[in-house]
Amino acid sequence: MEKRVQVSPPLTRGPSAFIPENEVMQANGLDERTNLLVEEYSTSGRLDNITQVMSIHTQYLESFLRSQFYMLRMDGPLPLPYRHYIAIMAAARHQCSYLINMHVDEFLKTGGIAEWLNGLEYIPQRLKNLNEINKLLAHRPWLITKEHIQKLVKTGENNWSLPELVHAVVLLAHYHALASFVFGSGINPERDPDTSNGVRLIAVNNFCVCDLANDNNIENASLTSSNFGIADSLSELEALMERMKRLQEDKEDEEASQEEMDTRFEKEKKESLLVISGAFDDEIVSTDVSRYVEDPGFGYKDFARRGEDHLPTFRAQDYTWENHGFSLVNRLYSDIGHLLDEKFRMVYNLTYNTMATHEDVDTTTLRRALFNYVHCMYGIRYDDYDYGEVNQLLERSLKVYIKTVTCYPERTTKRMYDSYWRQFKHSEKVHVNLLLMEARMQAELLYALRAITRHLT
């Protein structure tokens, strides 16, 4: 009966529904890239679509794979099946069945108890306790307090040790962020022969293909209004470059006062409120996914909600990744700090000095704007950043995309993906996705690690 459901064929045969296959496959530095892919294939025995899409950015892919490999397969505080189950729980928060399927297989392969896959009621209480923090991390990380940590680690039958908890938190953050990437880049389901029969494939297609490619008939006001022609977008690109140049050159000209900077951050924060990606009342969550989710109604609520201003801004300098986050993570789960550090550094510094058709462009400001804008939506503020830049550099359709991908990745559509930066190459858009993903992961980690630090002191 289930098998009769007609599944619309994927639009593209490649790894991504958004990006034409040949775009993924043609790349610069082909040799190095092939080597990397061969290596990945030989270690993991597969080459999933994520890897293929990411391989556009070979340098990054390497550090991504290394850290992912470390947290999933190398020595660590958590047993292997636990790690995959946590990945499933994390991905389920965003209904990312692509990741879920992948880790269901891995979970079983590493000797996980098949019964757990029936849903959250079947797992040990210890894992169940992780639900709360998973939920918060995924949607509103700023709500995590040291009480949450205390509850998890306080001695008892189902307590978590700190290293285990840190491992779990790293996994959760990684998979939340990866879900953003999967939806943001429209990763297609794997064409794995053994998953292609039966219910699972249907579920997969329901999500990754129908939802994304068919665009789900969303009429989005902000999107429809932004139907520029090609000519428009060309001038748009020129304008963007012009603004970037101006920002870089005469920054000192207009020195804003501290108060002015404060208001700019607040404004940006508030403005992110207005960026809404359409109403999704009719969210159909397949049972395949929902059984891993507790309290599915819990979603991202804007950090800066009008009327409730009591949430304190996270001042980035008080708890930075480089100084504090790293030290804590590395202390409790050795070596992951270095891998994550390298990954963050890599993604932040990655550039080819190109923008669309232009070469030799310094994209630092743009990258920084993207990174900081994501943090801004999570309420993290950099004292040394002028949030006016965000407004100048990031156009509205891009903001919509960013917000959707980081906060509600499951609602991303191809139209959103297409509507911003029309002149830019796909590889550049993937680069954007990488930035968003890592910024999000770092934001989640910072909140979680800060709570752990507070618990410790």
Added chain:
Amino acid sequence: MDENLLATAATNGVVVTWNLGKPSRNKQDQLFTEHKRTVNKVCFHPTEVYMLLSGSQDGYMKCFDLRKKDSVSTFSGQSESVRDVQFSIRDYFTFAATFENGNVQLWDIRRPDRYERMFTAHNGPVFCCDWHPEDRGWLATGGRDKMVKVWDMNTTRAKEIYCVQTIASVARVKWRPECKHHIATCSMMVDHNIYVWDVRRPFIPSAMFEEHKDVTTGIVWRHLHDPYFLLSGSKDSTLYQHIFKDASQPIDRANPEGLCYSLYGDLAFAAKESLISSDSNRKPYIGDRRHPIFFKRKLDPTEQFEYISSSSALSVFETDVESGSMDWFVHTAKQYALAGRPLAELCDHNAKVAKGLDRNQVAQTWTMLRIIYSSLGTVSSTNLNHSMGKGSTTLPLMNSFNLKDIPSGLGSESRLDRSKGESRTENILMDSSSTLINNEDNEETEGSDVPADYLLGDVEADEDDLYMMDHENPHAEEQEYSLPQEAFPLRHEIVDNPSALDHLQDKADSPHVSGNEAETVSLTPVESFSLISISHSLYENRLPSDFFNPIVRDTLLFYAEQGDVQTAVSVLIVLGDRIRKEIDEQTQEHWYTSYIDLLQRFQLWNISNEVIKLSTCRAINCLNQASTTLHINCSNCKRPMSNRGWICDRCRQCASMCAVCHHVVKGLFVWCQGCSHGGHLQHIMKWLETSSHCPAGCGHLCEYT
């Protein structure tokens, strides 16, 4: 120097100077907004009042002249964030800058175009540095990698002369004035204490201030020439002035003596030198060869401050080879069979092994186990007889002497003395058995106690049997129903030897009958045993089939308690599910880990692996799944191969060529550990079937097993 001048750096990139001498409420003096990112550090020139240096996240260092509005010069660190800048105290023009990527650069203030020197000091960001106030070449750096390093900059290449490992990333370092080797540190995370180290003694801080409740953010010695006052600020919103004599000295709390046993019974002992020397006139133990004493590095006694002697002496005592020999352990480990055969065979085999090593008690245990758990009733009576009768010199037997040979006058006191340790436990066992018997006896014949019963038999003639029975007693209480079986065939050829299986069935079906049967059987051989036998058979009536589990458990616990985890673990593995549930997981895990640890110390890797594999504990099983990475080096350039298994990145050569077919091997690669040649598994197998030499022609005699 101007006492009223203060400079601050802000997270938004502003450098502000304040003049406390200003009459107005606003003390702000100058404002520099040249940095684009957070400014991490500002530093005044030690002699020039108006010269201020700043280092920022944006990768630039700027030198300001406070008399001017703008910076005088800008130094670029090539877009790496600057974490600390420090003017050299002695060298007028030099300053050091530390970077987030682990580098330290030395600059000449007159040359903003290029740094003078650069070296990598740490893995990860270098958070701080400090020039030594006296020794002009010394620079201390502290990093996220939890190290404090002291560099000698006098040589052309910066040389690391001291290294102190702390427990958290180092946020600040400050040399202690007037103390050449002392340095104070505080950390950025987790650890709130301030430590003062003697860099020559890097393993234990010489002083420690524990006042702060949150992370210490800054430390400074109060006066340039006063080593006793330290100021510190912290995130807990307090500012402390520490007086040095208040500091706690971890050395006082540290254990100054170390003692360790080696595998082979050698003993190493380290203690303060003074203790050792006073001790040396004492007579060493007989049989111990005393080794020369090794001295650790002696410190410079001219040191003027709180010099704490850190020299200690290490002595090694060797015990003679005989007494401490652990050969039996190794042999047993090697010869025990733990799986792969029926239980009975395993037990027999292991019993034989134990007996072969003169460990009769263990051998007995194995035999018992076999009888208890293997339901086949074919007890090889000869074997039993053998094992028990012969072991007249072993401890259990001596104990049986101990208990009841007093009347018979077969004293073996000398031996008893030697086996004091064991006799204790044996006695306990005996006691328990006798109480057990006594209890049951109450029903049958009142008041008859065990020794008396024994005396009924003809002690002289049946010595062997008596001992044997008696020796059984420790286990007798464990194996009531088996006792008749194994005991009686010894002397008489009993026609009707009830098999254990029958017994069990009998028990289940008609307890009465079986009771009778056992009774009759047991009564036949020797009268003296009858009481015990009867009581056993009575007991038997009510027994569930796995009644013995608690007793076997006690046996295992007993062995483990004795320090013989080998037996405990081996039995555990052999019995598997039969006994597993009886013993709680943690104890099992504990035994396993101790046994595995022992095996590994004796380098019995294969056996330890087998044990890990056979163990049913999850925690133990996991051991084999961890650390499964295999690191390989390129066969050409001997460098580690990072990426692929078959092509070396450095020398661009295929590293793993098959020595037989000369193709690259992808997939299963087998190689000789002797000459490191190898190739396709199939090819090598085939080759070595016909030839014993290495296919590469190196002349090595490869083995393939």
